[in-house]
Amino acid sequence: GNSVTQxxxxxxxxxxxxxxxxxxxxxxxxxxxxxxxxxxGEGLQLLLKATKADDKxxxxxxxxxxxxxxxxxxxxxxxxxxxxxxxxxxxxxxSGGSYIPTFGRGTSLIVxx
Amino acid sequence: xxxxTQFPSHSVIEKGQTVTLRCDPISGHDxxxxxxxxxxxxxxxxxxxxxxxxxxxxxxxxxxxLAERTGGTYSTLKVQPAELEDSGVYFCAxxxxxxxxxxxxxxxEGSRLTVL
Numbered sequence: 001g002n003s004v005t006q007x008x009x010x011x012x013x014x015x016x017x018x019x020x021x022x023x024x025x026x027x028x029x030x031x032x033x034x035x036x037x038x039x040x041g042e043g044l045q046l047l048l049k050a051t052k053a054d055d056k057x058x059x060x061x062x063x064x065x066x067x068x069x070x071x072x073x074x075x076x077x078x079x080x081x082x083x084x085x086x087x088x089x090x091x092x093x094x095s096g097g098s099y100i101p102t103f104g105r106g107t108s109l110i111v112x113x
Numbered sequence: 114x115x116x117x118t119q120f121p122s123h124s125v126i127e128k129g130q131t132v133t134l135r136c137d138p139i140s141g142h143d144x145x146x147x148x149x150x151x152x153x154x155x156x157x158x159x160x161x162x163x164x165x166x167x168x169x170x171x172x173x174x175x176x177x178x179l180a181e182r183t184g185g186t187y188s189t190l191k192v193q194p195a196e197l198e199d200s201g202v203y204f205c206a207x208x209x210x211x212x213x214x215x216x217x218x219x220x221x222e223g224s225r226l227t228v229l
Contacts, residue, residue, distance in 0.1 A: 004155070032216050043117065043220035044156075044204070051216075089156065093216045099208070100146065100169065101218060103156035 006104035021075040023090035031092040033073040038087045117221035125227045131193040134224045136205030143210030151201040
């Protein structure tokens with residue numbers, strides 16, 4: 001079956017530190033990959049996505065590259081801010097399928113001033 | 114444009130009681146999804162509506178859970194009778210139908226259910 005594995009949190013960083021949140025996946029077929037973010041008191045919202053191998057998704061200073069050879073989609077940001085504190089979820093959908101995302105367990109990020 | 118709204122935001126009930134969660138999707142979105150997240154674990158798919166029809170309910174845990182989507186608009190998820198393991202955050206999401214589908218889902222803030 002399809003699954004997404006994320007690194008366990010919480011990840012605690014100081015402001016302006018470099019961020020990496022690891023995500024690997026298992027899928028039958030050719031998935032599209034997503035990062036969603038949930039800020040405190042809000043619903044999940046799409047942060048970025050990539051639909052094929054070697055694509056790079058980017059938004060708000062965050063980036064992730066779809067690596068088919070390592071089945072990974074790691075989230076990175078060069079300099080985090082306190083406002084980036086949130087829970088980050090990696091997800092996949094199968095192209096041409098039902099578009100029902102399979103999510104990871106989420107990684108909590110805490111950024112201190 | 115209003116987003117996905119869920120009600121209640123938090124419900125505390127005793128084991129054996131009934132709870133009904135409601136979701137109002139974004140207007141015009143044919144697809145509606147229910148997910149559940151138990152503390153610290155992955156967000157698990159429960160079911161998927163296309164308009165008023167259940168397209169996929171493979172994630173529903175058991176027959177204590179009943180989901181409906183009246184007239185293809187809002188949806189309700191009823192848990193009867195509730196058990197301790199039903200505690201968690203229930204998320205509703207919606208997405209456009211047809212060529213509007215991109216894989217992106219639009220989520221509500223979630224309904225936190227605590228069963229004592």
